[in-house]
Amino acid sequence: LAEYFNANWLPEGWSWAGYLLAALIHCGLLLMVVAVAAMFFIWLERKASGRIQDRLGPTRVGGRFGWLQSLADGIKLLTKEDLVPGKADSLLFRLAPYVAFAASFGAFLALPFSNGWVGAHLNIAVFFILAVLGLEIFGTILAGYASASKWSLYGAMREAAQVVSYEVPLGLCVIVPVMICGSMDLIQIANCQQGLFTNWLIFHDPFTFVVFWVYFACATASVNRAPFDLAEAESELVAGFHTEYSGFRWSIFFMAEYGSMFVVSGLAAILFFGGWNGPIPIASWLGLTYATGEDAWLLGSLLGPTMAGYLGSLLGLLIFLIKSILGVTLMIWARWTLPRLRIDQVITMCWKYCVPIASVAFVGVLFWQVLGIWSPNDLFSPQRPGQVREGWVTDAKEPGTTEDTSTGLRDAPVVAKGGSS
Amino acid sequence: VTILLATVNWHTFFFMLFALLACLFALGVLFSNNIVRMAFYLVVSLGALAGLQFLAGAHFVGAMQVMIYVGGTMVLLVFGVMLTAHAAFTEMKTRSGDWLLSIGLGIALLVLLVQTALRVETWQSPQISQEKVSPADAHTTTQIGLGLAGVRADRLDEDDPVRAAGMSGYLLAFELIAIHLLVVLVGAAFMARPRRLPRRDEVPRNEDERHDLTT
Numbered sequence: 162l163a164e165y166f167n168a169n170w171l172p173e174g175w176s177w178a179g180y181l182l183a184a185l186i187h188c189g190l191l192l193m194v195v196a197v198a199a200m201f202f203i204w205l206e207r208k209a210s211g212r213i214q215d216r217l218g219p220t221r222v223g224g225r226f227g228w229l230q231s232l233a234d235g236i237k238l239l240t241k242e243d244l245v246p247g248k249a250d251s252l253l254f255r256l257a258p259y260v261a262f263a264a265s266f267g268a269f270l271a272l273p274f275s276n277g278w279v280g281a282h283l284n285i286a287v288f289f290i291l292a293v294l295g296l297e298i299f300g301t302i303l304a305g306y307a308s309a310s311k312w313s314l315y316g317a318m319r320e321a322a323q324v325v326s327y328e329v330p331l332g333l334c335v336i337v338p339v340m341i342c343g344s345m346d347l348i349q350i351a352n353c354q355q356g357l358f359t360n361w362l363i364f365h366d367p368f369t370f371v372v373f374w375v376y377f378a379c380a381t382a383s384v385n386r387a388p389f390d391l392a393e394a395e396s397e398l399v400a401g402f403h404t405e406y407s408g409f410r411w412s413i414f415f416m417a418e419y420g421s422m423f424v425v426s427g428l429a430a431i432l433f434f435g436g437w438n439g440p441i442p443i444a445s446w447l448g449l450t451y452a453t454g455e456d457a458w459l460l461g462s463l464l465g466p467t468m469a470g471y472l473g474s475l476l477g478l479l480i481f482l483i484k485s486i487l488g489v490t491l492m493i494w495a496r497w498t499l500p501r502l503r504i505d506q507v508i509t510m511c512w513k514y515c516v517p518i519a520s521v522a523f524v525g526v527l528f529w530q531v532l533g534i535w536s537p538n539d540l541f542s543p544q545r546p547g548q549v550r551e552g553w554v555t556d557a558k559e560p561g562t563t564e565d566t567s568t569g570l571r572d573a574p575v576v577a578k579g580g581s582s
Numbered sequence: 583v584t585i586l587l588a589t590v591n592w593h594t595f596f597f598m599l600f601a602l603l604a605c606l607f608a609l610g611v612l613f614s615n616n617i618v619r620m621a622f623y624l625v626v627s628l629g630a631l632a633g634l635q636f637l638a639g640a641h642f643v644g645a646m647q648v649m650i651y652v653g654g655t656m657v658l659l660v661f662g663v664m665l666t667a668h669a670a671f672t673e674m675k676t677r678s679g680d681w682l683l684s685i686g687l688g689i690a691l692l693v694l695l696v697q698t699a700l701r702v703e704t705w706q707s708p709q710i711s712q713e714k715v716s717p718a719d720a721h722t723t724t725q726i727g728l729g730l731a732g733v734r735a736d737r738l739d740e741d742d743p744v745r746a747a748g749m750s751g752y753l754l755a756f757e758l759i760a761i762h763l764l765v766v767l768v769g770a771a772f773m774a775r776p777r778r779l780p781r782r783d784e785v786p787r788n789e790d791e792r793h794d795l796t797t
Contacts, residue, residue, distance in 0.1 A: 177592055253622060283641050292649035299625065299656050306618055325657060 162186065187280050191269045199419040200231035206493045213497040241408035246309055249405065253307035258406070258413035261300025265420040267293040272427050273348050275437045275477035286347040287335055290428060291328075294383070297421055298324045301385070301392060301402050304414070308405040316401025319504055320385060320392035326508055327382040327389075330515035334376035337369060337526050338362050338432040347428075351436030358440035359537040363433040366536045368525035373433045375519050377491070380425035382507070384418065387496035391504055419489075426488025427481065434484050437477030449473030596637055604630035615675065621655055628652045642726060730756055 163183035167176050204219070207230065211218025219227025245251050271286040271293075273279035283289050298320060305317020339345050341362055342353040354360045363373045382389035393401040403414050430436055444450065448461030451470035461469040502510065529536065603626065610623035628651045635644035 180592065250616070250618070253619065256622070283645075285642050285645055288649070289641070289645045292645045292653065295649070295653050296656070302656065303618070303622065321656075 191266070191280055194274075195266055195269060195416060195420045195423075198423050199416040200235070202419045202422065202489055202493075203234070203415070204228060204231045205490065206496075209490070209493045210497045213494070235412065238408055238412045243408045243410065244405070246405050248309040250307040250309070253303050254405075255410070257300045257304035257307060258410045258417070259300075260303060261297050261417040262413050262420070264293055264296035264300065265417040265424065267296075268421065268424045271347070272424055273351070273431070273436070274427075274481055275474045276352065277348060278474055278478065279348065282348065283346070285345045287339055287345045287350070287428075287432075290347075290424065291332065291335060294421055294424060295324070295328060297384075297417060300414075300417065304406070305392075305402040308402075310405050312398045312400070312404045313402050316392040316394065316398050316404070319394075320402065322504070323389065323391060323507055323511075324383055324385075326511040327379045327515070330375060330511060330519045331379040331383055333516070333519035333523055334372050334379060335428075335432065337372045337523055340523075340526065341365060341369070341530065347431050347436070351431045351438065354435035355438050355445075356442055358435065360438075361433065361435040362538070364537045366526065366529045366534070368522040368529065369433070371518060372522045372526070373429070375515050375522070376433070377429060377488075378510075379515055379519075380429065381492055381495065382511070384421045384425055386418075386422065386492050388499040388502050389507055390496075390501060391507060394501060396501075422489050422492055423485055426492070427485040429488050430481060430484035436484075437474075437481040439476075439480045444473040444476050449476065593637070597634065600630045600633040600637065603627070604634070621658065625652050625655050628655060 163176075163179040166179035166182055171179050204227070208218040208226070210216075219230035221227060222233050223229025245254055268290045270280040271283050271289045273282075273286070279286075301320045302317045305313040305315075305320070308314075338350055342350045344350060344353075354362055358364070362369050364370070385392050391401075393403070395401070398404070403411055406414065446459075448459035448463075449469045449472050450461055451466050451473075452461055453466045460472075463469075464472070528534075605627075607623040607627035607630065611620050611627065614620045614623060628647065632644045632647035632652065635641075635647055
């Protein structure tokens, strides 16, 4: 984007402005996604909870379906009095919502929305997202501590215990797709699930199917949603860590919460459901790819690679958004139909169920890969996912001729040599 | 202004920004008395260091920094402070002996670091020659991962036995750190334990006191 600006719009010597403009556009777009997604999900949550409880939910604001309700609420929140409790640590109290939001927003930087459409293309995107999302809890703990309120402190302590525990199974679950695709790059993980829906990693083998559900439970717990919303627990702790917050600061916490719900759902869509690859590869059938020359066909040869690829990516974006929104809807559904767990049940579920199940499934997938057992992913796959490894493909080479010009880091023999020493 | 902006090296600008943030908040840790604020400043300082690593293109190390140091400080905050502090907003007073000791240690470390830093011959950003990098090895974390697991991939073809000795990788250091962390955890649990258990002759007399003790 920056190079486009520099080449077409800006005079010589203004390259800094091009980079600045490109960065601002990326950040602005992501900020729009977070803010608009939060408003949409709050509306969705109200409608869904209403229907689940045999009510209508908001109906009037904005004409039909109450679709402007979130905006009206936002204006209401902006005009509320901004309170800082007298005994609070006012610096940390004011900073806490921004810490939570910055962590949630930071995760969006590495989350790809379509093939190649990502704020910052990191080759360790999975790891980055997990690391940054984990920081959101820091905002919660600061808020709980700085409020100088018993309810808040209890909420923060519960959150801390819960999240420190749930990061373990969450990490174990995320390792499984990384292991199968051989990359921590989210774009590569999604692209190794190209083709029919049988290539999605959730259908790789029975273990990955289990791993997805464990991942989803742990992700729900790590973004602090019911049935794991012990940090809020309005029936016991008033409102938990945000008891003392009001107005705009309070709403920032909610933007962070809905933002991270979207992130973990999007991560689930990429890791287990093929990301922007639909159940049927319509885009590649119609030729909506960046392929040029002989490879381009149908719409691709009609529109040219740039336009066709753009339309294909747009379709991918739509598919990705649908999958992510489905994930968020599942979380909303769970929230309004399941009772809240007690803290001991939450910890029990983590250490006695999620961690062992995830560990066994991890070892199971490992053996599935090593033994080369048949999986549905082999059905219509042009290329076995395990063979795509950080930018190079093994089946281009003969198995015996692994010596390359670069350092020996190829196949089993090399590793065995190192291991024996 | 435009000429001035055009001459700015933006890489240097962001380096300065993150470095300044790291230093300022490190000083904040030093001069604050409130232990939770100290932890917060430490998190910002370590986060700025992660920013420097991202700026240098070391994404994996940067994410490691965020995961382990920034996240670890958070855990330190929770378990170290909230379990041991018995009053709200604990203030920590540093004794003058501790000041002296830490200033001495700090100066010693600074001397060592400055000496090492000045030994670098050319102060320029590392240039990667394109011939040395094959597409397979560019931007991989596999080598670091294997190194942590005990295999130094870059030393495998070494004939010289002296240099090949490094092939065991970072496993020993890794395990040492793991044991160190375990000791720290045990120590934290030891420090957080109840100070004094009720002796047998202090059996609560009535129902209320017994209730107090059990809760």
